[in-house]
Amino acid sequence: MPHRAAIVGAGHTRFGALAEGPRALLRGAVEEAFSSIDRGVDRTAVGEVFLATLGFGGWQIGNSSTVLSEEVGVAGAPTTRVENACASGGFAIRAAVGALATGTADLVLVGGLEKMTDVTNARRRYWLGVSGDTEWERSAGLTFAGVYGLIASAYLDLHHLGREALAEVAVKNHENGSLNPNAHFQKRVERAQVLRAPRVADPLGLYDCCPVSDGAAALLLTRADLARRYTDTPVYIDGIGAGSDFLAVQERPDPTRFRATRRAADEAFRSADRSRTGISFLEVHDCFTIAELLALDDLGFTEPGAAAALTLSGATARTGRLPVNPDGGLKAKGHPIGATGVSQAYEVFRQLRRAAGARQVPGAETALTHNVGGAGATAAVTIFSAG
């Protein structure tokens, strides 16, 4: 199990409908990441910067990675914007691992950002919609909730399931979110309340959908062999994988499986030389409740359809045998698009250092993050271990 890289610092803003703009959000997350480095660091040591963002609030559409580097005092360092819609963060972390492998940088900053409220409604809809297929889905009027609603219908039908497991994902993730001071929603919900909520895209109701959030997250990564320069408790990246699929769901043989996730997971486990039973907890991409069930199946933790029973059994609760989304997930923590993949790694950093406060997963030693772009068009999976 060779370590491929190490996270030595991480920061996170509150997620929600926030007053701050892109610069302030990024600065907040990055400053926390710098100050979280136990032995401190001169920020001129940052040799490379990646920014994950879809729309930057509709403000600086091009070249926005330079706004990050100049805002946090590392102007000059190579900067790159990585955009894979909702998977931008996961792919930016992957790019950072690549940059460390080339040896051009010893310390890499990854920032993830989205500013989705306080922009015109047209822009908000635009930036959400553009991540799905334009030719066959968006042009036909299909929204993201619509696509996932169709997937959910097919999944429930194929596996002879009701809406209870979907609702249980919402209940569990709201429970976890209630313990996370950065979460957009910090309130519990009851299963009956979830089931009777207004439908958004049948069978998905209001509580099956993640919110539209502002927020930022940041990581500082270094080569595994340098990690102890910065801290005695690095969090290692042991495996990383990614995959893609046809952008339009209609082009795929089975709408109830995300092949991009399966490929990404297989590559991540292979490169980490670790088995699924060796993972303490998961952070998966639950933009809709159905997506958490798909993730469990496609990551290989359950047979197709069995994610529902696992969820209903309570095993995926924070104190269950396979905790999923202890930070509340996209569902309750919120989903500022470019920030999400980075936020998942932030949660792993806190959990594996036993610094997750009230939402601490007992005994967490390893973790997996799973970040999806579009409705399964791109996916990045990363496997971590405690230092």
Next chain:
Amino acid sequence: MPHRAAIVGAGHTRFGALAEGPRALLRGAVEEAFSSIDRGVDRTAVGEVFLATLGFGGWQIGNSSTVLSEEVGVAGAPTTRVENACASGGFAIRAAVGALATGTADLVLVGGLEKMTDVTNARRRYWLGVSGDTEWERSAGLTFAGVYGLIASAYLDLHHLGREALAEVAVKNHENGSLNPNAHFQKRVERAQVLRAPRVADPLGLYDCCPVSDGAAALLLTRADLARRYTDTPVYIDGIGAGSDFLAVQERPDPTRFRATRRAADEAFRSADRSRTGISFLEVHDCFTIAELLALDDLGFTEPGAAAALTLSGATARTGRLPVNPDGGLKAKGHPIGATGVSQAYEVFRQLRRAAGARQVPGAETALTHNVGGAGATAAVTIFSAG
């Protein structure tokens, strides 16, 4: 001089105002890249895909890298969109080198694309404008030509120069473009014609500005040690560097120097362990004629201001002692934003294999490419050698 990676195939569409949309342009470039591989390749060997694009024609704004992978038959492979405005291509190549270094892929596809005509005028202006600083430049009404016009004024004033060297850049690059069947402009211009053309942004006239073009380019890269699986004449990447600066020119101490270029060049030369005298020809980012002079200065081939005299001496002509932009440069070949950095490497691939036809640089053994995002906010520099 360790080789860091190798280009084993490359393709390029015509640049210009074209009928084709994004899918057809990408397919055209990528199919040529595949068929240019001497020993052929099964495209399932492609283990990673990068797409450089700013706006994808305003059509598939998010997740567009999956359109590339699905269109050319490599759906499934990890795909990433890299966006650094006009430097997207150079940074995508850099990302490909990183992916090869991690060992997750043996063969990497890089596509660069922009579709800028046949979209609404608002969109065209939008996608061009968004690459510059929004807070201080765009919101004040400053266009890209305006920014470079101000830089040109400062440069000519500081170095006591007239407009002749600017005009000579246009004359030379149009001459080169006239020999390039893919160039947007394939006609020669005379210095007097350039000097008396209508002003766009003083001192820049019509012929000082690159056109708005459609087009795509593609590369297939592999690890240096695997290159001869594919061809006896790979083109090696020996050094690569990148840098950034404040996005707004007003934040920088000297508007006549691009620090991002200087940092990128220093890193590229250091990593290639090669001196400037060892470079046969350059492909530099001449979005405006002034930008070619800045590039020669900042890449370290001339002292500040001396690029003008070098250009007027004829040394940068295709048959001069330091040929610059033998393909016509952005000025005459055209500038489809995301395609440009990839197109520069395509030109190097053709030239170093002695396959550049009428525009062949005699005796070319090494080359440097220089790709800039915004008005000097990001820059990528790559150094190549013949196999």
